[in-house]
Each structure stands twice: as structure tokens, then as C-alpha cells.
Amino acid sequence: GENVEQHPSTLSVQEGDSAVIKCTYSDSASNYFPWYKQELGKGPQLIIDIRSNVGEKKDQRIAVTLNKTAKHFSLHITETQPEDSAVYFCAARRRGSTLGRLYFGRGTQLTVWP
């Protein structure tokens, strides 16, 4: 099956700085890569996703890049704010599989210091 590796496991930044979280995947058939944000005491929530026919996608302060050749994708958060503090998960889904079966990374605990 798919194997998704995520780094770093923890990340601390000063408010206003940028944060980058990186993930690699093993299955070249994967074609959908979402990012979820989990705030304390809540379930994960989708914040942005990218499909394999796109190299980059941006939504206000967050962006995701995908390098299919290298099989890695990254989440970029600019101008970080304390409310960005949360656990972030990357995931991958295999082309041709039935809907579901997202393979998640282990998560990154992001802390933004004011």
C-alpha cells in the first residue's frame, strides 16, 4: 500500500514568519493530496488539496506544491498567526481506488509564538 512520510514532527515559528511542512509518498499511482488541520479537541479539517495534474495551488496564506517526479508535496503557510497553531496532516489517495482510503502522514505540530 501507500506510505506517506511527513516532516518535521514539530515546528515552532515566530508570528509573521513562514512555515513549511514536507511529505513524501511511495505509490506513483497516487493522484490526490489533501492537507488537514486538526485543532485541539477537534477532528481534522481539510484546508487545501492538490491533484496530480497541478503543480501548485494557493489559497490566501496557504499554498501547496507537488513534485510528481520526486514524489513529494509541501504545505507553505506565510505570515503565520497564533491561530495557525495546530496539528497538520498530509495525505495521499491512489488513482483508481474507490473513494476513501486516504493514507495519512504522522502529523506536524505547528506552534506559532506571538
Place this chain on the structure above:
Amino acid sequence: DAGVIQSPRHEVTEMGQEVTLRCKPISGHDYLFWYRQTMMRGLELLIYFNNNVPIDDSGMPEDRFSAKMPNASFSTLKIQPSEPRDSAVYFCASSFHSSSYEQYFGPGTRLTVT
């Protein structure tokens, strides 16, 4: 919409007891997923249903775990007998078949088995 509803939010039980976790997916969604989250193993998919039919239960750890979806608006995850190593946060998520693959997560049930 109220989102995915899970009950109870917290459950503390003694080893050997039966535990039943409940989930109400978002109305109209035709996929339902059960996940388990621990520090050691991260976010694991246990089982998922499509139109109330189990599609993939390969993530169910052992025969002590069982899941049912008697109708489109209700699912249960049962552990019998429970063991301390089952302590985790259990999430239910739902999704609608479409070009969007977004899974909507519930708030989770924190299970502690003593």
C-alpha cells in the same frame, strides 16, 4: 448542517467491558469512515462504508472490533472485550461521491480503557 455527530465524546471503561461508539454522518453523504488516532500510530483507517455496505475493513485490528451501518444515518463501532491498548481517539468521517474527495470529520470519541 450540524456536521458529523459522534457520541459519546468521552468514554472511560474497564478492561473486558463492551464499548459502543456511535456516529451520525452528514445527511446525504454516502461514504462513512472510522479512524483511530494514537500518538504511536497516528491516524489509522479502520473501516469504511459506501451506501451502508462495508467496502474495506482491512484496518480493523482484530476480531474484537466490529462496525455496522444499519442505515444511511447511523453507524456503530463496537469493541468487545475492550483492552487498555484500545485507548485512543476514534473519529468518524463522512463524504459524498463527487469530484470532491473531502472527508468531513466528527469531533471524535476519546476512549480510555483501564
